[in-house]
Amino acid sequence: MDFEVVIGLEVHVQLNTKTKMFCSCPTSFAERQNKNTCPTCLALPGALPVINEEAVKKAMMFGWAINATINKKSIFNRKNYFYPDLPKGYQISQFEIPIVENGYLYIDKEDGTKRKIGITRAHLEEDAGKNIHETEFSKVDLNRAGTPLLEIVSEPDIRSSEEAVQYLKKLHAIVRYLDISDANMQEGSFRCDANVSIRPKGDDKLYTRVEIKNLNSFRFIQRAIDYEVQRHIEAWEDGIYDDEVVQETRLFDTQKGVTRSMRGKEESADYRYFPDPDLLPLVIPQSFFEETKNIPELPDEKKERFVSEYGIKPYDAALIANSKETAEFFEKMLTFNIDAKNAVTWLTVELAARLNKAGLDITQSPVDAEKLATIVKRIEDKTISGKAAKDVLDYLMEHDITVDEAIEKLGLKQISDASALEPMIDEILAANEDKVAEYKAGKEKLFGFFVGQVMKASRGKADPKLVNELLRKKLS
Secondary structure (H helix, E strand, O other), X not given: OOEEEEEEEEEEEEOOOOEOOOOOOEOOOOOOXXXXXXXXXXXXXXXXXXXXXXXXXXXXXXXHHOOOEEOOEEOOEEEEOOOOOOOOOEEEEOOOOOOEEEXXXXXXXXXXXXXXXXXXXXXXXXXXXXXXXXXXXXXXXXXXXXXXXXXXXEOXXXXXXXXXXXXXXHHHHHHHHHOOOOOOOOOOOEEEEEEEEEEEOOOOOOOOOEEEEEEOOHHHHHHHXXXXXXXXXXXXXXXXXXXXXXXXXXXXXXXXXXXXXXXEOOOHHHHOOEEOOOOOOEEOOHXXXXXXXXXXXXXXXXXXXXXXXXXXXXXXXXXXXXXXXXXXXXXXXXXXXXXXHHHHHHHHHHHHHHHHHHOOOHHHOOOOHHHHHHHHHHHHOOOOOHHHHHHHXXXXXXXXXXXXXXXXXXXXXXXXXXXXXXXXXXXHHHHOHHHHHHHHOOOHHHHHHHHHHHHHHOOOOEOHHHHHHHHHHHHO
């Protein structure tokens, strides 16, 4: 039997406000445990919450970015559950009326087409604290308690783990472009819960879904979904689907690559939602509503502009535009008047390979946009060859000097003077008269031999294009 995979994703984005969602405690990361706390986030009697205006603004900006409806009036609810890192015994969240709903975004398919993924809602809530489990006891750090979160809930429109990762990468890029979150997955600023189920192809019924909790890397998200899909398929084919696949929350074991049962999955009724009596409905003034519409150029728009303005391929444009930092690096390179296609190659192939090998991202690159652009410029003005440029880039990855200093130090300046190359070519042709005769008799493949000999004699410094021109002239 052929199956269709049905995936819906819930993404928690930690908003980069200076203070928490309902109090003035700072949201700074990696502080001493329980330093960033106050009576409100500790849930001491009499402490009352106040809504963070900046968090509201950032949520609305996201709404505009995903073509969503933004509700001018929304409500905060109490979501009741007991956990040690939730001092109040409930979380303040939005349930019936979220601030953002009915949006969508597009993901790019490998065949060049696009798929529309619906976004049911994006609502504001507060984060819980952090439990630290040690050998014989557990500790609670409440620094994170009350940090503003935007929970983004997709429709069950995703049909594979690959599509899930594409959707998440697009979402990640959008929140980075909007500058509403640093979206650091290692620090938990961008984390995902995946709801996974299967059904026979052609069936439109939704079967039992399993939630995989707190996934914080694209690689682990894909592996966890793939494992869970296979578990469901095997249970169905073995006739034990109803016994084996139950509605529950599971965790992904990153070491063994398997999911494990954590607890039964709650329904909304289990949380006993009701409007928070300490908070009035959130009503957005018209002036504030209009102000948040002013959002920056987003990845899809930037991609289209790169294609039309710089004439680069759509695939390359998408690759660059999907990272805010890479896009900024690319555009900085182009301010140095170099060819856009050459800039693409040296950024997405040569520099990217070296950064990947060193375990660095573009923000940590030892070679900045100006240096990489200068390397490209030196190829274009024939100061160095493309092969020599790779040696220069390798050297600059390890040494903080200018491009021209590296070229000089490595002795890689290209010979582009015909008067310097002609004696060298004449000497090689004179030493290989038999091969010259064979070439003139029709063995044209020997041309590559002559080019190779000249490049060898010049220790790779000869301008290949000029070498070809001079050889063809002398051999004709």
